[in-house]
Amino acid sequence: MNAKVRSSGLVKHAVDVFWETYPPLWRMIQAHIREVAVKQFNISVDQFHILRHIRRGRNSVSELAEVRDISRPAISQSVDLLVIRGLIFRTIDIKDRRHIKLDLTADGNALMDAISGDTRQWMVDKFAQLSVDEIQAFTFSMDSFKKII
Amino acid sequence: MNAKVRSSGLVKHAVDVFWETYPPLWRMIQAHIREVAVKQFNISVDQFHILRHIRRGRNSVSELAEVRDISRPAISQSVDLLVIRGLIFRTIDIKDRRHIKLDLTADGNALMDAISGDTRQWMVDKFAQLSVDEIQAFTFSMDSFKKII
DNA sequence: GTTAATCATTAATAAACTTAATCAAATTCA
DNA sequence: TGAATTTGATTAAGTTTATTAATGATTAAC
Numbered sequence: 001m002n003a004k005v006r007s008s009g010l011v012k013h014a015v016d017v018f019w020e021t022y023p024p025l026w027r028m029i030q031a032h033i034r035e036v037a038v039k040q041f042n043i044s045v046d047q048f049h050i051l052r053h054i055r056r057g058r059n060s061v062s063e064l065a066e067v068r069d070i071s072r073p074a075i076s077q078s079v080d081l082l083v084i085r086g087l088i089f090r091t092i093d094i095k096d097r098r099h100i101k102l103d104l105t106a107d108g109n110a111l112m113d114a115i116s117g118d119t120r121q122w123m124v125d126k127f128a129q130l131s132v133d134e135i136q137a138f139t140f141s142m143d144s145f146k147k148i149i
Numbered sequence: 150m151n152a153k154v155r156s157s158g159l160v161k162h163a164v165d166v167f168w169e170t171y172p173p174l175w176r177m178i179q180a181h182i183r184e185v186a187v188k189q190f191n192i193s194v195d196q197f198h199i200l201r202h203i204r205r206g207r208n209s210v211s212e213l214a215e216v217r218d219i220s221r222p223a224i225s226q227s228v229d230l231l232v233i234r235g236l237i238f239r240t241i242d243i244k245d246r247r248h249i250k251l252d253l254t255a256d257g258n259a260l261m262d263a264i265s266g267d268t269r270q271w272m273v274d275k276f277a278q279l280s281v282d283e284i285q286a287f288t289f290s291m292d293s294f295k296k297i298i
Numbered sequence: 299g300t301t302a303a304t305c306a307t308t309a310a311t312a313a314a315c316t317t318a319a320t321c322a323a324a325t326t327c328a
Numbered sequence: 329t330g331a332a333t334t335t336g337a338t339t340a341a342g343t344t345t346a347t348t349a350a351t352g353a354t355t356a357a358c
Binding site: 008010011012013014015017018020021022023024025026027028030031049067068069120123124126127128129130131132134135136137138139140141142143144145146147148149 | 157159160161162163164166167169170171172173174175176177179180183198216217218269272273275276277278279280281283284285286287288289290291292293294295296297298
């Protein structure tokens with residue numbers, strides 16, 4: 001068996017393991033966010049993610065649509081709701097009046113601080129159940145994935 | 150700095166890295182599935198996941214609702230569509246006539262073979278861009294996550 | 299300067315989800 | 329036993345959230 005065949009089996013196995021673990025872990029985290037965001041703050045998980053992206057600097061409808069992989073009108077509608085709820089606000093770019101910049105209001109930031117803080121602590125508690133080796137392997141491999149995203 | 154503090158920083162960093170990589174990677178894979186499933190076979194990504202779970206043995210409405218974290222009526226409706234499309238079929242359990250087992254038809258299996266095969270190959274190609282160390286770290290860490298799911 | 303492209307939105311509609319109610323079957327227990 | 333409860337699935341009605349097509353406003357291209 002040569003190196004090519006060995007590494008090929010390695011990759012196939014990695015893909016199998018991916019499907020066993022990756023989706024359920026993501027679902028578990030989404031469920032926790034739903035618990036906090038919906039039950040305590042009455043915003044949907046999708047709205048949470050939109051706020052999260054805006055906070056990280058994806059502050060236009062087009063960028064949000066691209067990063068969330070849904071249509072611009074859909075984002076526009078969600079943004080509208082978040083504006084009405086006083087969590088974000090729009091500002092027209094003077095340089096190019098087609099661009100509308102989105103930013104979190106003080107309320108929006110406070111809400112995100114609360115949800116992110118809660119979720120983060122919950123995740124830290126979860127991750128803390130793993131060994132140092134396991135954490136390091138996770139961090140290392142996640143970093144490596146940035147190359148192929 | 151003692152071990153506790155070091156490992157705490159380690160965990161916090163892992164959570165940060167998680168948010169940088171995990172959601173975009175998942176979105177990228179979902180986008181690929183959408184490309185194949187929707188464009189070539191005209192089923193939604195959610196329908197693909199339902200078929201995937203049925204194929205893996207989650208063959209009741211309740212199990213699917215639990216694993217997908219949505220209501221049973223929602224699953225029931227999706228299942229109905231998949232039955233109409235001839236991709237799955239229902240069988241009543243003789244032992245307990247409340248239970249209705251779901252299974253893929255020959256068409257359903259063929260469709261899943263096509264989509265899974267395509268997606269799997271695409272993922273293998275993606276993963277193959279990583280080094281052996283990186284793949285092994287990923288597999289190791291994903292395996293370790295099974296403990297906390 | 300007219301045409302084309304870009305960014306965001308509105309309008310109309312469709313898909314997918316929710317809760318509440320219903321039905322059928324099995325289980326519990328007074 | 330048999331009445332009440334539980335369980336699994338579905339139906340019904342209504343809400344949310346997405347889509348496509350069309351519109352408005354602004355900028356870029358030729």
